[in-house]
Amino acid sequence: MATKQCDEITEMVCLESDLQDGQMKEVEVDQNKILLVRNNGEFTAVGGLCTHYGAPLIKGALVGDRVRCPFHGACFNTKTGDIEEFPGLDCLPKYKVKVEGGKVYVTTDKKVSLMPLVCHCRQCNICECLCFIGPASLQCAETLRQNGYEGRIIMVTKDEQLPLDKTKLSKVKSVDTEAKTLTFSDGTNQHYDQLLISTGGRPLQCPGAELKNVKLLESYKDATEIHQMSAGNKAIIVGTSFIGMEVAAYLSDKADSVTVIGSSKFPFQSSLGPDIGKMTMQMLEEKNVKFYTSNGVAEIRGENGKVKEVVLKNGEVLPADIVIVGIGVIPNSNFLKETSVEIDSRNAVVVDKFMKTNIPDIFAAGDVVSFPLPLVGHKRVNIGHWQLAQAHGRIAGLSMLNQQVVINTVPYFWTMLLGKSIRYTGYGEGYTDIVFKGSTEERKFLAFYIKDEEVVAAASLNFDPAVARLAEMLLMGKRITKAQAILFCFHRSDDLSWLQLP
Numbered sequence: 001m002a003t004k005q006c007d008e009i010t011e012m013v014c015l016e017s018d019l020q021d022g023q024m025k026e027v028e029v030d031q032n033k034i035l036l037v038r039n040n041g042e043f044t045a046v047g048g049l050c051t052h053y054g055a056p057l058i059k060g061a062l063v064g065d066r067v068r069c070p071f072h073g074a075c076f077n078t079k080t081g082d083i084e085e086f087p088g089l090d091c092l093p094k095y096k097v098k099v100e101g102g103k104v105y106v107t108t109d110k111k112v113s114l115m116p117l118v119c120h121c122r123q124c125n126i127c128e129c130l131c132f133i134g135p136a137s138l139q140c141a142e143t144l145r146q147n148g149y150e151g152r153i154i155m156v157t158k159d160e161q162l163p164l165d166k167t168k169l170s171k172v173k174s175v176d177t178e179a180k181t182l183t184f185s186d187g188t189n190q191h192y193d194q195l196l197i198s199t200g201g202r203p204l205q206c207p208g209a210e211l212k213n214v215k216l217l218e219s220y221k222d223a224t225e226i227h228q229m230s231a232g233n234k235a236i237i238v239g240t241s242f243i244g245m246e247v248a249a250y251l252s253d254k255a256d257s258v259t260v261i262g263s264s265k266f267p268f269q270s271s272l273g274p275d276i277g278k279m280t281m282q283m284l285e286e287k288n289v290k291f292y293t294s295n296g297v298a299e300i301r302g303e304n305g306k307v308k309e310v311v312l313k314n315g316e317v318l319p320a321d322i323v324i325v326g327i328g329v330i331p332n333s334n335f336l337k338e339t340s341v342e343i344d345s346r347n348a349v350v351v352d353k354f355m356k357t358n359i360p361d362i363f364a365a366g367d368v369v370s371f372p373l374p375l376v377g378h379k380r381v382n383i384g385h386w387q388l389a390q391a392h393g394r395i396a397g398l399s400m401l402n403q404q405v406v407i408n409t410v411p412y413f414w415t416m417l418l419g420k421s422i423r424y425t426g427y428g429e430g431y432t433d434i435v436f437k438g439s440t441e442e443r444k445f446l447a448f449y450i451k452d453e454e455v456v457a458a459a460s461l462n463f464d465p466a467v468a469r470l471a472e473m474l475l476m477g478k479r480i481t482k483a484q485a486i487l488f489c490f491h492r493s494d495d496l497s498w499l500q501l502p
Contacts, residue, residue: 010107016099019043024067024078026058029108034095036106037078039065045095045106046081050074052088061469068472070465073387073412073425075472085409086390087135089142135386136198136366136393143397154190172199172335177359194400197336197349197357197364198393201329201384206238208300213307213322217243226324230255233321236310238297240267242415243326245280249417252287259290259318261297261310272459276422276447279440283418292316331368331382344370348382353406355396363399365392374408375427375474376456383427385413410475412467423464425471426457435482437489438463448485455480 013027019038026048027034033048035057048057055071066084068075075085081092096107141153156172174183175195182190203216215226226247235255237244240262251258264270266277281291292312299311300323310318331348333341342350342358348370355363355371366389372378391409398405412425420443428449438445446466449457458470473480 008107008109010096010105012103013106014104016043016102016104018104022062024058024062026056027106029095029106032108034106034108035067035078035092036097036104037062037065037067039078043097043099043104044079045097046076046078047092050076050088051083051090051092059464061465061472063469063472063476066472068465068468070468071421071423072414073423073468073471085412086139086387086394088390089139134198134200134366135389136396137196139390139393140196140198140363140365140397140400141393143394144400147398147401147403149401151193154192156184156190174335175339175341177339177341177362180361192361194361195363196393196396196400197333197341197362197368198366198389199332199335200367202332202334203325204328204330206297206300206325206327208297208302208307208323209325211300211302211307211323212305213320214300215322215324217247217324217326226251226322227254229322230324232256234319235259236261236318236320236323237326238310238323239326239328240264240269240277240291240293241271241326241328242268244324245284245417246415247324247326248284248289249287252284252289252418257290258284258288259292259320260284261292261295261312263294263296265294271428272422272424273434273447273449275434275436275440276445276459276461279443280417280422283420283443287418292318329367329384331370333368344380346370346382350380353378354399354404355392355407356399363396365389365396371407373411373427375410381427381429383411385411387412408475410471412471420461422459422461423467424457424459425467426455426474428457431456433482435485435489446489448480448482448489450482450485453482455482455485 009030011029014025019025021038021040024035024037027036034045035048036045050057050069052072052074055069057067057069060070061068065078066075067078072087074088076092077084081094083091098105172182173185180192208214213229215222230251231254233255234257235251237248237260240260244260245267248258248260266274267280268277296313297310298313300307301309307320307323310320333343333347333349340359344350349357349364349368351357351364351369351371353372355365357364367384370380370382373381388411395405395407410425411427414421414423431449431451433450435448435450436445444462446463447459448455458467460467
């Protein structure tokens with residue numbers, strides 16, 4: 001029976017014996033879904049739904065005092081509710097728990113706050129922070145405010161909308177690092193005391209990009225126009241990585257026809273491997289999407305300024321009403337070329353483990369940076385993942401406040417195709433073998449990417465929460481050998497408890 005006192009409601013949710021150490025259970029109190037966890041004999045309770053997109057955390061991976069969302073990899077502390085890995089901004093609500101007479105009671109409070117309290121200790125030595133809008137800068141601003149920074153934060157963007165779950169950057173013309181000023185493309189200037197560079201990536205173009213109906217997908221406006229121009233028309237997509245494949249899946253039941261052009265034999269071939277690539281290709285072919293692989297665009301022809309047809313490198317000519325280009329990006333750092341900010345050979349801004357550049361008071365985060373990844377022995381990498389950008393932003397914000405916290409995260413991303421989500425964690429560049437549990441033919445699998453006889457990454461479909469659990473293991477520095485992966489793959493059970501390595 002529930003008891004009510006002011007804004008609090010207390011209910012008995014289970015018996016003490018119902019949960020053993022290292023187990024979790026979803027319960028409900030006053031219509032609130034709550035995750036109840038038992039560790040070291042202690043019960044704790046936090047919100048049961050991920051604050052990113054509402055995924056049920058009971059389906060996630062519990063490792064110690066952290067639960068990782070099975071969908072997109074966000075991590076939360078099960079004692080405090082704090083968000084410890086991204087995507088997402090909000091923490092989980094925390095609830096009171098008591099055990100009496102072998103029964104477990106949880107108390108909800110209608111006034112419970114999702115965010116940690118801000119310590120109002122104004123950072124007097126910092127008066128103005130300038131950031132470019134994107135996931136990294138949004139997380140940086142959130143971190144600054146949560147840690148008591150009350151100075152002015154300026155967010156810069158050329159989008160007409162407020163930040164969405166997909167953002168684009170502002171046009172910066174130049175930076176004067178000595179005068180601490182930025183000059184924008186409209187000629188205006190802006191002073192900064194500290195600067196966060198989070199300008200993301202610049203899309204690569206193909207011949208004919210100047211024609212009216214050749215589109216990139218960078219903003220909400222782009223998405224709206226692609227939808228409108230494609231409906232009932234012939235859509236051609238150039239590129240077989242994440243943008244291209246997701247757009248093809250979306251348009252498969254909206255456009256009159258959808259054609260995909262790719263340079264590799266299968267989609268995702270370099271990132272996920274040929275088997276998974278072949279499976280995704282078959283999924284879209286079942287929706288009447290046509291592929292021209294091991295090919296490319298020689299020319300895009302227009303008429304009266306609009307797309308008319310696409311000429312392939314093999315000579316074939318395809319009629320087109322709209323062409324969507326998704327052939328990759330390069331770090332957007334050209335505006336820094338006249339400065340002393342260190343840029344690597346791939347155009348990425350070089351940062352250290354605190355997201356600091358080589359210039360005082362200038363930090364960088366997100367797709368524009370090359371940063372030391374602990375997972376690969378602190379080798380510098382440039383990775384364009386939403387989750388990583390938020391992790392960068394948090395570390396940059398703490399560094400701006402002179403809190404020296406090093407970047408320590410494991411890449412985690414996902415792609416959604418026709419209602420099916422492929423999840424991936426780790427860093428698989430240079431892998432030499434893939435070991436499968438299940439199969440791509442069944443469209444249920446867990447794939448281990450092997451390098452130097454160890455698992456360096458994993459991908460899955462319909463195998464939750466395997467990738468979430470693997471991410472926690474990789475973050476903890478646990479070594480999973482190829483032999484262990486093979487043994488698991490030949491085992492009849494899908495039980496992942498073997499991954500709880502000591």
